[in-house]
Amino acid sequence: MREIDYVGEFDAVLVRDVIFGIFDAQANNAVLRKLVTALRPGGRLLLEVYDKQFALEHGIEGKLRWHQEVERFEGEIASPGGPEGRTIRMSMELRSTDEWHRTLQELGLEQIRIAHQDRRILTAIGQKAYERYTVSHSPPTAP
16 A cells, blocks of 8 residues: 555545545655545545544454553454464554544545444545636737
8 A cells, every 4th residue: 555656546545444544644644645646637536444433442353452651552363364373463544524524624625524334334435626727818919
């Protein structure tokens, strides 16, 4: 995700499987800017991410818990594809509905809609603004 460098090439960009948030806040925001840059004017960004409020109450997949000192959800999860019993340390930044709305606005997206698929996952959609053109009329010049 951090390596994409498309400019205005896609009508839609979809981030699914709730993987967003594994980088630090600065890198997460840089990824979002790249995703928006990849959109054509009028293109849509769709994110399916864990809901921060639900995670604060229940944790993430029963494994990651809120750690106030670093303002992230952290814990041990089973190593994907690894040997039985092997775990890796995981850390995620999650955002609330209001934080996502503000983030998408700051990225210049319009027509922002945020809904919950269930209490655990929220979907955020924003549309990249169309380019705005101004027309100026100059008075005719005398010959």
